Amino acid sequence: MPLTIDVDPDASDDYMLDDNGSFVNGSFAINNQWQDLRLEDLQQTTLLGQGASGVVYKALHRPTGKILALKDISVFDAEKRKQIIKELQTLYSSSCPYLVAFYGAFYSDGSISIALEYMEGGSLADVCRLSGSIPEGILSKIFYQVLQGLRYLHKDKHVVHRDLKPSNILMNESGEFKITDFGVSAEVDNTQGECATFVGTCTYMSPERLEGYKYSFASDIWAIGIAAAECALGSFPFVKDNGTPVNSFWELLSHIKTKEPPQLKTSQGFSPELCDFVNGCLKRNPRERVSVQNLLDHPFIKFYENRNVGYSQWVPHIMSLIEKDRVKTSTNSSNQMKIENKLDLLNF
Ligand SMILES: Nc1ncnc2c1ncn2[C@@H]1O[C@H](COP(=O)(O)OP(=O)(O)O)[C@@H](O)[C@H]1O
Numbered sequence: 107m108p109l110t111i112d113v114d115p116d117a118s119d120d121y122m123l124d125d126n127g128s129f130v131n132g133s134f135a136i137n138n139q140w141q142d143l144r145l146e147d148l149q150q151t152t153l154l155g156q157g158a159s160g161v162v163y164k165a166l167h168r169p170t171g172k173i174l175a176l177k178d179i180s181v182f183d184a185e186k187r188k189q190i191i192k193e194l195q196t197l198y199s200s201s202c203p204y205l206v207a208f209y210g211a212f213y214s215d216g217s218i219s220i221a222l223e224y225m226e227g228g229s230l231a232d233v234c235r236l237s238g239s240i241p242e243g244i245l246s247k248i249f250y251q252v253l254q255g256l257r258y259l260h261k262d263k264h265v266v267h268r269d270l271k272p273s274n275i276l277m278n279e280s281g282e283f284k285i286t287d288f289g290v291s292a293e294v295d296n297t298q299g300e301c302a303t304f305v306g307t308c309t310y311m312s313p314e315r316l317e318g319y320k321y322s323f324a325s326d327i328w329a330i331g332i333a334a335a336e337c338a339l340g341s342f343p344f345v346k347d348n349g350t351p352v353n354s355f356w357e358l359l360s361h362i363k364t365k366e367p368p369q370l371k372t373s374q375g376f377s378p379e380l381c382d383f384v385n386g387c388l389k390r391n392p393r394e395r396v397s398v399q400n401l402l403d404h405p406f407i408k409f410y411e412n413r414n415v416g417y418s419q420w421v422p423h424i425m426s427l428i429e430k431d432r433v434k435t436s437t438n439s440s441n442q443m444k445i446e447n448k449l450d451l452l453n454f
């Protein structure tokens with residue numbers, strides 16, 4: 107039986123904390139197995155990644171030997187604390203196999219640590235970077251899972267993710283893809299179905315968000331379209347006239363204002379189904395975009411649903427690329443550390 111906590115995002119943030127800096131609701135966890143999750147039982151090991159909102163470490167839960175991901179977020183201002191409390195609230199009330207599981211959260215030394223399900227394969231951004239363009243059958247299987255997670259958020263929880271992007275779509279060693287980071291998500295009720303604040307990563311932002319207008323569920327659909335196009339192409343779909351990628355907020359804003367949204371074309375070698383799937387998400391007018399349910403029912407998803415696309419061979423192949431990349435990255439960073447240590451010695 108999942109535990110629940112009553113978090114009121116408008117209440118004082120500190121009401122959740124006791125004198126020791128722990129959440130009042132104790133060493134809470136989302137299921138019985140994790141009821142006694144305590145920060146001191148977690149041993150932080152390697153760095154998994156760093157993003158705008160914080161740092162993510164791999165951690166060992168000593169009593170059980172289970173590996174978790176621990177996301178540390180420095181909390182300087184009250185606004186950010188509120189956002190995080192909202193994130194916790196969403197995570198707490200979520201139980202969906204297509205969302206990264208949440209085990210607990212702690213407050214210590216000016217940062218909030220969130221214990222999450224460890225996803226061995228890293229993010230779809232890494233998968234895309236290492237594999238180049240992803241074959242359509244595999245892409246269909248990946249997006250089926252992502253869309254199930256998004257359908258749960260949109261239809262069951264009435265939540266707009268607001269920071270959907272390949273680095274917030276994670277893969278485990280079994281090849282399961284799950285959505286994470288509802289850190290900037292907002293509850294949207296049926297009557298007031300739009301959010302008006304400006305948060306999140308700019309490159310996957312919809313035109314209405316980039317231009318500062320109200321946005322809603324359709325903004326997440328735009329992000330799905332950009333992510334799917336990126337995975338199919340093996341590169342970011344916005345390009346300047348000279349063929350180089352658009353990579354700053356202002357370039358993207360001017361591109362969005364003056365040019366048609368990116369589209370996939372059959373002349374690029376893609377199936378009409380994939381082109382239609384992506385292009386239905388990338389409409390400038392949010393009202394013209396398809397819904398998450400339309401995407402789940404789309405022929406691009408349906409066609410592969412009961413077909414063998416070699417997914418079970420693709421997963422170990424991509425996992426081996428990811429592991430090799432990790433070795434390379436950690437060797438590079440340890441070489442970098444050796445150089446820095448030498449420089450320290452020289453400076454001394
Ligand atoms: N639960 C997790 N399991 C494994 N790796 C993770 C997990 N959460 C995040 N990561 C890794 O850490 C990186 C940084 O995450 P985050 O701080 O959320 O920033 P961002 O999402 O902007 O990349 C991610 O890109 C991903 O590679």
Ligand SMILES: [Mg+2]
Nearest residue numbers: 157273274287
């Ligand atoms: Mg993230």
